[in-house]
Amino acid sequence: AQSVSQHNHHVILSEAASLELGCNYSYGGTVNLFWYVQYPGQHLQLLLKYFSGDPLVKGIKGFEAEFIKSKFSFNLRKPSVQWSDTAEYFCAVNKDSGGGADGLTFGKGTHLIIQP
Amino acid sequence: KAGVTQTPRYLIKTRGQQVTLSCSPISGHRSVSWYQQTPGQGLQFLFEYFSETQRNKGNFPGRFSGRQFSNSRSEMNVSTLELGDSALYLCASSLDSLYSPLHFGNGTRLTVT
Numbered sequence: 001a002q003s004v005s006q007h008n009h010h011v012i013l014s015e016a017a018s019l020e021l022g023c024n025y026s027y028g029g030t031v032n033l034f035w036y037v038q039y040p041g042q043h044l045q046l047l048l049k050y051f052s053g054d055p056l057v058k059g060i061k062g063f064e065a066e067f068i069k070s071k072f073s074f075n076l077r078k079p080s081v082q083w084s085d086t087a088e089y090f091c092a093v094n095k096d097s098g099g100g101a102d103g104l105t106f107g108k109g110t111h112l113i114i115q116p
Numbered sequence: 117k118a119g120v121t122q123t124p125r126y127l128i129k130t131r132g133q134q135v136t137l138s139c140s141p142i143s144g145h146r147s148v149s150w151y152q153q154t155p156g157q158g159l160q161f162l163f164e165y166f167s168e169t170q171r172n173k174g175n176f177p178g179r180f181s182g183r184q185f186s187n188s189r190s191e192m193n194v195s196t197l198e199l200g201d202s203a204l205y206l207c208a209s210s211l212d213s214l215y216s217p218l219h220f221g222n223g224t225r226l227t228v229t
Contacts, residue, residue, distance in 0.1 A: 001175075032215070043119070044206070044220040051215065090159065103149060103161030103172050104218065 002027035004093050006107035013081055014115050021076040021110050023091030030096040033074040034104065035065055038088040047089070050074065051096075061085070086114045118142065120221035122207050128227045134195040137224045141188050141209030147171075148190040149218060150182060153204040162205075165190055166212070197228045 007022035025031065035047040048059025055067040065076045074091060091107040121140040129135050141148050150162040161174035165184035182192045188209070194201055204225050208218035 034217070036218075036220075043222045044208075044218075046217040049217060092159075103164055103174055104151075104159075105161065106151075106159035108158040 004107040122221035139207030145209035
């Protein structure tokens, strides 16, 4: 079974600091990769996704992620964080078997706190 | 466009009872997925329905079941509730769950006593 690991459960940064959240998955085949974010009091929403093509993908609010196939990683980055980035971040993967949909496998999440 | 609506928001049930949760997807979305979120296990996939057919199923016991109606609305049922079923149950809809992003509802918080 596939699994997703997020290395940091809690991250505290100051405003304007750079951010990198790690995500590794275990599945040898073709995958689709996602980062979802949950702001306080809100529902989960998509931050960015990777299906194929350029391994560097850009999402909303200045976030980007790089897919490194050889490392089974899909790390999330932002050059300068803001207080409003305080949220829970989830990495997720699903298998692309070409034959149909597969449920998302989520990481345990990273709780990011940005201090003003 | 209205988002994904889940009802009820909160439920308190006793062990052994059964419960039905409801989800109304975004208009035009034909795929509805259900996830269980707990502090210990995180978000876990329960099942997905597409055009009234269960297309995928996660690793949950048969006590967890679901269905989808012709208008894409979905229900999830849990029978013979156990304390460990206490969780936030999230519904997500999409055009096609493989290549389309999931749009999540706010969830139903189930507490089993």
